[in-house]
Amino acid sequence: MEEFLQQVINGLSLGAIYALIALGYTMIYGVLRFINFAHGDVFMVGAYIGFFIYPLLSESLETGYLTAFAVLLAAMLGCGLLGVTIEFLAYRPLRNRPKLTVLITAIGVSLFLEYTGQIDFVFGADYKTYPTLVERSAVLSGSGLSLGSDQVIVFVVAIGLMLLLRVIVMKTKIGIAMRALSMNLSAASLMGINTNRVISFTFFIGSALAGAGATLYAISYPKINPLMGVLPGLKAFVAAVLGGIGNIPGAVFGSFFIGTAETMTAGYISPTFRDAIVFGILILILIFKPSGLLGKGGVEKV
Amino acid sequence: MLQVEHLHVNYGAISAIKGISFTVPERSIVTLIGANGAGKTTTLRTISGLVKAESGKILFKGKDITSTPPHQIVSLGISQSPEGRMIFPELTVLENLKMGAYRRKDTKGIQEDMEYCFTVFPRLKERIKQAGGTLSGGEQQMLAIARALMSKPSLLLLDEPSLGIAPLLVKLIFEKIVEINRDLGTTMLLVEQNAAMALNIAHHAYVLETGEITLEGNARDLAQNEEVQKAYLGM
Ligand SMILES: Nc1ncnc2c1ncn2[C@@H]1O[C@H](COP(=O)(O)OP(=O)(O)OP(=O)(O)O)[C@@H](O)[C@H]1O
Ligand SMILES: [Mg+2]
Numbered sequence: 001m002e003e004f005l006q007q008v009i010n011g012l013s014l015g016a017i018y019a020l021i022a023l024g025y026t027m028i029y030g031v032l033r034f035i036n037f038a039h040g041d042v043f044m045v046g047a048y049i050g051f052f053i054y055p056l057l058s059e060s061l062e063t064g065y066l067t068a069f070a071v072l073l074a075a076m077l078g079c080g081l082l083g084v085t086i087e088f089l090a091y092r093p094l095r096n097r098p099k100l101t102v103l104i105t106a107i108g109v110s111l112f113l114e115y116t117g118q119i120d121f122v123f124g125a126d127y128k129t130y131p132t133l134v135e136r137s138a139v140l141s142g143s144g145l146s147l148g149s150d151q152v153i154v155f156v157v158a159i160g161l162m163l164l165l166r167v168i169v170m171k172t173k174i175g176i177a178m179r180a181l182s183m184n185l186s187a188a189s190l191m192g193i194n195t196n197r198v199i200s201f202t203f204f205i206g207s208a209l210a211g212a213g214a215t216l217y218a219i220s221y222p223k224i225n226p227l228m229g230v231l232p233g234l235k236a237f238v239a240a241v242l243g244g245i246g247n248i249p250g251a252v253f254g255s256f257f258i259g260t261a262e263t264m265t266a267g268y269i270s271p272t273f274r275d276a277i278v279f280g281i282l283i284l285i286l287i288f289k290p291s292g293l294l295g296k297g298g299v300e301k302v
Numbered sequence: 303m304l305q306v307e308h309l310h311v312n313y314g315a316i317s318a319i320k321g322i323s324f325t326v327p328e329r330s331i332v333t334l335i336g337a338n339g340a341g342k343t344t345t346l347r348t349i350s351g352l353v354k355a356e357s358g359k360i361l362f363k364g365k366d367i368t369s370t371p372p373h374q375i376v377s378l379g380i381s382q383s384p385e386g387r388m389i390f391p392e393l394t395v396l397e398n399l400k401m402g403a404y405r406r407k408d409t410k411g412i413q414e415d416m417e418y419c420f421t422v423f424p425r426l427k428e429r430i431k432q433a434g435g436t437l438s439g440g441e442q443q444m445l446a447i448a449r450a451l452m453s454k455p456s457l458l459l460l461d462e463p464s465l466g467i468a469p470l471l472v473k474l475i476f477e478k479i480v481e482i483n484r485d486l487g488t489t490m491l492l493v494e495q496n497a498a499m500a501l502n503i504a505h506h507a508y509v510l511e512t513g514e515i516t517l518e519g520n521a522r523d524l525a526q527n528e529e530v531q532k533a534y535l536g537m
Contacts, residue, residue: 173404180390180401186352187388192376192405192453 002144007267008260013151013220015259016158020213021236022243022251023165024083024206030182030246031202034099037106038086040233041113042079042207046214047130047224048123049078054131068133072157075211083207084200092196117226130222133215154216161212162252165205169248178202182246231275235262238282244295253294303328303489304349304380304457309358311341311348318344320513321358326457331483331490333500333521335534336510342493343385345510346459349491350382351375362457377405381455383446385462385493391435395426398434398445402452412452418485419448422478440471447475451482457489458482464496472496476503497534501525509534 021043028036050071057074061067090109094102118125140147169175177198181188189195217232218224239258243250258278266274285292304326311319319341326332336342347353349360351372360368367375381402390398399419403412420427423444429437437445443463450458460479464472480503483490494500501507501521509517509530517524524530 173400176393176397176401177404180393183390183392184388186347187384187390188401189352189372190350190376190382190384190388191401191449192373192381193401194371194373 011260011263015256018236019255022240025240026251027206038109040229043210044229046075046079046211047218049075076208079211080204080208083203087203130218244292250294305361307359310356333492333504335497340510341513379456381450381453382459383450387446389434402449
């Protein structure tokens, strides 16, 4: 029982990180109807932003938590701007082209980030060790159950950001415009909504969440390299599809599901299957319910 | 108020609008009638900036708006209630109306205009918290018109407000269009297949056939025209 609970805790904390990535996939799909395959690599850049900015910040800021918070904000801001730039340079010129063209371009952007990152004077191909933003200590121990301070931070930050996102999307004018745009682009234009600006905003928010996810991920798994975004990116994508791509609560639900399935598989079956299970779920979902568990059906093929 | 001059619009190799010209005077209701595929929707979408003109000019209050992007056209004072209504299905009635006022900052004016919409369409007020997608077709049409009014337009483009709505409601909606034109002095360009209803409320009318204007005149005169009676009024 304790082991089971432990797996649940580990799964949910992994799922919370996936959720921050999956939200970007699903929001961008909502407004542009395509999968931004470069999203996992934006996530990777988020980890490097933290890596490079930490030494600068830790000198000037007094306390560890303040520094950690500043690193988080820097990664979010940097990734947000990167996402906006990618959309502006790579996707916007293709706005009226077939979706397949944009999809292939997204794969190109992804490869560009991965391989530029591996150049020595950029990030370098080797593994780097992410700074220790927070000292790891056991918040809860004994009784066989352990909950690390890093996990607590993951939960607090991830859930806080999800609630903030909910307020933005449901209550603010630009958030409602974003939803309107995802429901009907022409109608949104006819309301006087500057659709390009809302699309930029969506890329900013989605990518900033990936930057937050990267910071939390690197706190938990401090070995970073330019290909580190591939697997978490793919898993978060599966989570978004599982929840119904385009559906914001669905992405969160799917992520917690995928995170838990992954740790359960690693714990009870074999760690070698932890990646396979995720893609197994993807195949099942695509066969039996392509619109996702919370989707409404009628998903376009991309 | 609106002048369209020698407008051509193509979809790829298909030529949908072939050099039409017409004018909509201030405070008037002008209708563009025509059969399926005549190019009525294309004309309105081009005025709103959703479709690019191949050649020709669109002048609004004397200003050339032919290649102005859609959101700026709304700021200039043109709004549209589109074909098929295009209500945002998962937004509430209130949120739909607020989206209509997207470019406005005058909170007080927005509130007043919303009150006006509710006096014209009291049913909307009763359903203010309901999701747009759950309204009946007629109610959605009311919402589409009210939403377009929320930008405080000086020119309102109406694309087939009678589409798929029971005859009794169509009558009500057309009465409301006249009422709005009278109360606010909003200029209207009304596109319709229901020629009888449209000619009944319009001041001036144009007949569009496969991308070309074939007839024009005072709406009352056109309603008496034999060709129009045969082709569009089923007489
Ligand atoms: N997106 C498009 N791509 C290609 N052709 C189009 C497109 N939209 C319209 N057309 C064509 O342009 C012509 C005019 O269409 P339009 O929708 O403007 O007609 P309409 O008068 O509004 O018809 P209806 O009364 O049925 O709404 C038609 O032949 C139509 O097939
Ligand atoms: Mg039409």
